[in-house]
Each structure stands twice: as structure tokens, then as C-alpha cells.
Amino acid sequence: MADSGKAFDFKLFRRLLAFTNAYRWVFYFVAFAAVAMSGLAVLSPHLLQLAIDNAIVPKNLGELQFYLLLMLGVLTLEVLFQFAFIFCANWLGQNVINDLRVKLFKLMTSFKMQYFDKSAVGRLTTRAVNDIETISSIFSQGLFMIIADLLKMSAIAGIMLYKSWRLALIVFAILPLILYATRIFQRAMKVAFEEVRNQVANLNSFVQERITGMKIVQIFTREETEYREFERINEKHKKAWVKTVWYNSIFFPIAEMASSVAIGLLVWYGGLNAAGGGLISLGIITAFIQYSQMLFRPLRQIADKFNTLQMGMVAANRVFEILDTESHIADEGSLELTKTDGQIEFKNVRFGYIENEEVIKDISFDVNPGETVAIVGATGAGKSTIINLLNRFYEINSGSILIDNISIKDYELNSLRVHIAVVLQDVFLFADTILNNITLNNPSITEGEVVDAAKEIGVHKFIMTLPGAYHYNVKERGAMLSSGQRQLIAFLRAYVSKPSILILDEATSSIDTYSEEMIQTATEKITRGRTSIVIAHRLATIKKADKILVMDAGKIVETGTHTELLKKEDGYYRNLYEVQFMEEEVI
Numbered sequence: 081m082a083d084s085g086k087a088f089d090f091k092l093f094r095r096l097l098a099f100t101n102a103y104r105w106v107f108y109f110v111a112f113a114a115v116a117m118s119g120l121a122v123l124s125p126h127l128l129q130l131a132i133d134n135a136i137v138p139k140n141l142g143e144l145q146f147y148l149l150l151m152l153g154v155l156t157l158e159v160l161f162q163f164a165f166i167f168c169a170n171w172l173g174q175n176v177i178n179d180l181r182v183k184l185f186k187l188m189t190s191f192k193m194q195y196f197d198k199s200a201v202g203r204l205t206t207r208a209v210n211d212i213e214t215i216s217s218i219f220s221q222g223l224f225m226i227i228a229d230l231l232k233m234s235a236i237a238g239i240m241l242y243k244s245w246r247l248a249l250i251v252f253a254i255l256p257l258i259l260y261a262t263r264i265f266q267r268a269m270k271v272a273f274e275e276v277r278n279q280v281a282n283l284n285s286f287v288q289e290r291i292t293g294m295k296i297v298q299i300f301t302r303e304e305t306e307y308r309e310f311e312r313i314n315e316k317h318k319k320a321w322v323k324t325v326w327y328n329s330i331f332f333p334i335a336e337m338a339s340s341v342a343i344g345l346l347v348w349y350g351g352l353n354a355a356g357g358g359l360i361s362l363g364i365i366t367a368f369i370q371y372s373q374m375l376f377r378p379l380r381q382i383a384d385k386f387n388t389l390q391m392g393m394v395a396a397n398r399v400f401e402i403l404d405t406e407s408h409i410a411d412e413g414s415l416e417l418t419k420t421d422g423q424i425e426f427k428n429v430r431f432g433y434i435e436n437e438e439v440i441k442d443i444s445f446d447v448n449p450g451e452t453v454a455i456v457g458a459t460g461a462g463k464s465t466i467i468n469l470l471n472r473f474y475e476i477n478s479g480s481i482l483i484d485n486i487s488i489k490d491y492e493l494n495s496l497r498v499h500i501a502v503v504l505q506d507v508f509l510f511a512d513t514i515l516n517n518i519t520l521n522n523p524s525i526t527e528g529e530v531v532d533a534a535k536e537i538g539v540h541k542f543i544m545t546l547p548g549a550y551h552y553n554v555k556e557r558g559a560m561l562s563s564g565q566r567q568l569i570a571f572l573r574a575y576v577s578k579p580s581i582l583i584l585d586e587a588t589s590s591i592d593t594y595s596e597e598m599i600q601t602a603t604e605k606i607t608r609g610r611t612s613i614v615i616a617h618r619l620a621t622i623k624k625a626d627k628i629l630v631m632d633a634g635k636i637v638e639t640g641t642h643t644e645l646l647k648k649e650d651g652y653y654r655n656l657y658e659v660q661f662m663e664e665e666v667i
Contacts, residue, residue, distance in 0.1 A: 096218065096396050099176045106172050110224050113165040118231035120158045122239055125370035127151045129243075132363035165224070173219030180399065181212045187403060193473040195407040205288065206281045207402055211395035218392035225385045229378035236375050244364055247350055251372045254342040258335055258379050265331045266386050272324045273391045277398065279317040286313050324387070339376040343369055409472050411493040420499050420580040421484055422449040422611030424470070429479035431469060438477070439465050441634040452607050452624065454616035456656060457631035463615045464505075467583050470613070471500055483581075501579035505615075507566040514543060515550040518573045525576050533576045537605040538598055539568050564599065571602040582612040628653065 100107045127150050135144035185208060240248040290297060290306055297306055350365035424447040431440040440462050447453045455463045468474050469481060472488055481488050488496055509517045519525040527550065534540035542565065546552040554560050554569075561569070574582060584603065603621060607614070616622045623642045630638035630645065630653045637652050638645055645653035 092393060092397055092400065095400065096176075096215070096393075099179055100172060100219075102179070103172055103175055106168050110165060110168045110172060111227070113161050113168070114224055114228035115231055116161045117158065117165060117228055118235050120154055120161065121232050121374060122235045123154045124151060124158075125367040125374070126239065127154065128370065129361075129363035129367035132366055133361050134363075137362065165228070166220075169224045170216075170220040173216035176219060177212045177216045180215065181208060184208055184212065184399060184402060187405075190409075191405070191407045192409055192475075193468065195405065203281045203285045204402075206284045207398055210280065210284070211277070211398050214395035215392050215399065217388045218396070221385055221388045223389065226382055226389065229382050229385070233375055233378050236371050240368065240371050240375075243367065244360060246353075247346060247360065247364070247368045250345045250349060251342050251368070251375060254338050254345075254376075255379075258338050258376065261331055261334050262379060262382070262386075265327060266390070268327050269324060269387050270390045270394070272320070272327060273387070273394050275320040276317075276324065277391075277394050279313075279320045282313055283317050286310060328387075335376065335379065339373065342372050342376065346372060409475060409493060410489070413489060413491045413493065413496070415486065415491050415495075417483070417491045417495040417499055422451075422580050423447070423482075423484050424581065424611060424613070425482040425485070426466075427480045427482065429469065429481060430477045431465065431474065432477060433465075433474070439634050440469070440476075442479070443631075443634070443636050444479075445629055445636060445639065447611055447613065447627075449611055450609055451626045452612040452614060453627045453629060454614050454622045454625035455629045455631060456616055456622060456653065458656075460633075461631040462634040463631055464585065466613070467502060467504075467585065467615070470581075470583065471497055471502065498577075499580040500583065501574035501577050501581070502583045503567070503570045503574050503585065505585040507563070507570040509554050509561070509566055509569060511553070511556040513548075513551045513553055514546070514569060517554060517569055518550075518576060520573070522577075530572070530576055534572055537571060537575055537602040539572050539602060542568060542598065568598055568602060571599065571606055575602075575606050580610060582607060582610055583614075584612065585615040630656070 127147055131144060131147035131151070134140065135147055188204065188208070237248070237252075240251065286309070290310075297303060346365065346368050350360045350368065353360040354362060354365065426443055426445050429440055429443050430438055432438040443462075443466075445453075455466065457463055465474075469476055470488070472493060483491070483496070515527060515530060518530050530550065531540065534543055543549055543552075552560075554566075584607070600621075603614075604624075606612075614621055614625065616625065616628075622628060625642070628638075628640060628642060628645060629636050632652060638648070640653075645651060646657060648654055
């Protein structure tokens with residue numbers, strides 16, 4: 081984490097510059113253009129001085145035309161170099177952030193689920209979109225512009241000393257005031273922009289969450305409460321920006337006043353010297369007025385561009401914090417799981433999402449190839465956690481999980497997950513067509529295969545009733561479909577991937593009878609002939625399971641078939657059946 085109090089973090093800056101290595105020739109050209117621009121900028125006042133002293137004062141028209149042509153030539157070169165400089169600097173910035181954004185997104189797709197459990201979606205979106213876009217300004221408006229201005233100022237200072245050290249000292253006497261003000265301004269703006277980025281992230285996070293959860297806001301009539309909370313967050317956001325405006329309002333008038341004082345002193349001293357027959361000519365005074373403006377203006381601009389640079393550096397610091405995050409499932413397995421029989425074994429597995437708070441407590445069970453195992457139990461018993469552990473979304477604290485008698489840690493992570501398909505209770509669909517939501521843009525799965533699979537599990541007719549059928553756009557999170565329809569799409573998504581191991585969370589909440597019948601049919605088709613673990617909510621599924629695991633408080637308290645478990649007097653499953661499932665059986 082960069083120190084907010086530091087005016088500039090060179091370590092962070094060097095790290096960012098490493099991303100320009102792939103475009104080093106463009107980088108070098110931009111640097112060259114900055115040098116050329118500084119040299120050309122110095123030439124214009126010099127030619128104006130010569131034109132005044134050698135042509136205008138002696139009234140030499142031919143000499144004046146010559147200097148005007150020279151000034152036109154210099155101006156043309158300045159325009160050309162400025163165009164090339166601005167275009168290439170922006171091109172470089174856009175390519176750097178393109179590479180950085182791709183790297184960040186790729187990294188985030190490999191994070192543990194635990195990372196996303198603790199990170200706000202709006203904040204991560206801000207990092208991947210807004211913050212990275214801000215980084216581009218380091219190259220387009222910050223770094224190279226500052227370098228160009230510093231080179232121009234150095235060249236101007238040198239030529240001023242060469243032409244008249246007395247007039248140069250007058251200008252230089254004003255510089256400490258501006259430099260001191262600039263230094264204080266930079267430090268204050270670094271802290272202010274850190275606060276701005278914080279408030280932008282908070283605002284994005286709040287708005288994103290409330291829009292996503294708008295149904296809950298309206299169901300519980302929280303509109304006024306959320307409005308007041310938004311007002312509070314937005315007010316903090318406004319105050320953070322107003323602070324930056326306040327600093328600008330103080331600094332720029334001071335810089336402008338210092339520049340005006342310098343010009344006044346130049347005219348006073350230079351005019352007296354010229355009037356008294358001294359070495360200072362009218363042309364030199366005019367040139368020095370231009371030089372002083374060219375010296376002070378970059379100082380003011382550097383402060384402004386340093387603001388841009390600071391914002392970019394703050395954004396870069398936030399992005400690198402994510403890039404430095406160590407939140408990956410260790411993919412150190414050397415075995416590629418090309419084919420699996422579907423033999424699963426949990427041995428003395430312990431796990432907790434939070435340290436010292438175990439959710440799974442020393443559980444052991446096995447699933448034979450082609451077998452369907454149902455897991456039942458009260459909410460919070462640890463059923464869904466088993467799904468997460470088998471896929472290695474989380475690392476177990478102790479024990480081992482084996483597939484085909486080999487620890488899942490010994491398999492390459494992708495080759496493990498490609499053989500396991502999961503249908504979650506909370507189905508997530510992207511704002512895309514049904515076809516793309518099923519194939520997830522996998523080019524190896526054709527539309528014909530999807531249609532055939534849909535017919536096999538009884539989903540085809542439902543899809544054909546939608547406008548556009550398989551090309552119907554379901555909008556964000558599948559909002560255009562009912563919960564039952566979304567789950568059917570998820571079943572089809574799992575089925576077309578041809579998994580060896582299937583995991584289902586077959587919740588029935590908010591599902592109509594017709595959809596439930598279709599889901600039941602799909603469940604029977606999709607589980608046939610493959611190893612399946614089902615978090616069972618339907619009695620029909622439980623009855624047909626080869627084995628039932630009954631969980632309570634992170635432990636397996638009973639194991640057996642439906643018939644076997646019902647025979648246990650005062651058994652956990654029997655009590656659960658009488659409370660939860662008996663009415664369903666009667667119906």
C-alpha cells in the first residue's frame with residue numbers, strides 16, 4: 081500500500097512503467113517528441129527577439145519577412161510534434177490499461193470464492209473499470225506532459241541565463257514562492273484524491289447493490305431509508321471533491337499573481353536599463369516576458385497535471401493491491417483427469433469459512449461410480465459446503481477428498497472441474513441468449529447438440545415457447561424467466577457439458593407445479609448412469625437415491641436408504657420425514 085502522505089511513490093511508478101516494455105519504441109518516440117517540443121518552444125521567443133531588434137526597430141522589411149518565415153516553420157514543426165506526442169502518449173496509455181485490465185480480470189477469475197464472499201461487487205467493478213481508466217491519464221496527461229514541461233523549463237532557464245543573467249535572476253527570485261506552493265499543493269492533493277477514490281468506490285458499491293436488490297428495497301418499503309443513506313454517501317463524495325476544488329482555488333491565483341509580479345519587475349528593470357542605454361534591448365525584454373510566461377505556465381500546469389498523475393497513482397495503487405492479493409486455490413496438481421469412474425470419498429474432512437468456526441466437522445462418506453447420493457438436513461447443516469469443497473472452491477482444513485482413490489489436490493484444477501457439473505439453488509444467468517447461457521460460449525458445443533440435449537431432458541418445448549427460442553435474451557441475471565425456468569436452463573447447461581460427476585441443489589421454492597414436474601423429469605434423466613450428489617428437497621428424489629446422508633450441525637448423523645432410515649425409532653431422518661416430507665407424500 082502506497083503511503084498517502086508521500087507526494088510521489090517511485091516504487092509504484094516503476095512497477096507501472098514495466099507495462100510499457102511491450103511498447104518501448106512508442107515510449108521512446110514520445111520521449112523524443114517531448115525533447116523536440118521543448119527545443120522548439122524556446123526558439124519562438126528567440127526569433128521574436130531577433131525580429132524586433134534586427135528588423136522592426138531598424139525598420140528592415142526584408143529581414144522581418146525572413147524572421148516571420150522562420151517563425152512559421154518553427155510553429156509548423158511544433159504543431160506536428162505536438163500532434164504526434166499527444167496521439168502516441170494516449171495510444172500508449174490505452175494499450176497499457178488494456179493489458180492491465182486483462183491481467184486483472186484473469187487474476188480475479190482465479191480467486192477463491194472466499195475472496196468474493198468478503199469483497200463488495202461494486203468496489204471490484206470500480207477497480208476493474210474506473211480505476212484502470214484513470215491510470216491511462218498517467219501516460220496521456222500526466223507523465224509525459226510533466227516531462228515535456230520540465231524539459232521546456234530547463235531549456236528556458238538556460239537560455240534566459242545566457243541572454244541576460246540580471247533579468248533571469250528577477251524571474252528566478254519569484255520561483256521559490258511558486259515551487260513551495262506547488263509542493264504543498266501536491267501533498268494536499270494526494271491525500272484529497274485518495275479520499276475521492278474511496279468515496280467513488282463507496283458510491284459505486286452502494287448504487288450497484290441497491291439496484292441489484294431493488295425488489296427487496298420495495299418489498300420492505302425501504303425506499304426512503306435507502307434514499308437518506310444515498311444522500312449521506314453522496315454528500316461525503318461531494319465533500320471529497322470540493323476539497324480538491326478548494327486546494328485548486330487557493331493555488332492557481334497565487335501562481336497567477338506571482339507570474340504577474342515577475343512580468344512587472346521585468347518591464348520595470350528592463351525598461352529602465354533600455355531607456356538608460358544599457359545592454360538590455362526591447363527585443364530581449366519582449367522575449368523575457370514570453371520566457372517568464374513559458375516558465376511559470378508549466379509550473380501551474382505541472383501542478384494540474386500532477387493532480388492527474390496523483391489520481392492515476394492512487395488508482396494504480398488500488399489495482400496493484402488486487403494484483404498482489406494471494407487468494408488462489410493452489411493449483412499444484414500434476415495429474416490430468418482425462419476420464420473418471422466417478423468414485424468419490426470424503427475422509428475425516430474438516431472445514432470452516434471463518435478460522436476456528438468449523439462448518440464441516442470430521443465427516444467421512446463414499447459415493448460409488450454411477451451412484452446417486454442424497455444429502456438432507458436442516459438449513460445450515462453444511463450440505464452446500466460439501467459442493468464447494470468437492471469443486472475446490474475452498475480448501476479443507478484437514479482430512480482428504482478423493483476421486484478415483486486420488487486426492488483432488490493431485491489433479492490439475494481445470495481438469496478436475498471440467499468433469500464436475502453443478503446446478504445451484506440460486507441459478508445465475510448472464511444477460512445473453514439462452515443458447516450462450518447453456519454453452520457458456522464453448523465452441524465445441526453446437527446448437528444442434530443443445531437442442532438434442534433439451535429434447536432428451538424435456539426442456540425443448542418450454543424453450544420453443546419463448547420469442548426467439550434458443551436465441552431469446554434472458555437479460556441480467558435471467559430476469560425475463562421464472563425461477564423454475566432458470567433452473568431448467570441450469571440443468572441443460574450441466575447436461576450438455578457431459579460431466580462424469582453431477583451435483584444438484586434441487587430447491588423448489590417459488591416454482592410452479594408444471595416447472596417442478598419438468599425439473600423432476602430432468603433430474604431423473606440427468607442423473608441416470610452418472611455419479612450424482614443431490615442436496616434433496618423432493619421426496620421423489622430422496623426415495624430414488626441409492627444412499628441418503630443425513631446432516632446436522634456439520635456432521636453426518638445417519639446414513640442409509642429411505643426405507644432403512646424410516647425404520648429407526650426416533651431417528652433424525654424419520655423425524656425430518658414426518659415434519660417435512662409426509663404431507664408431500666400424501667399429496
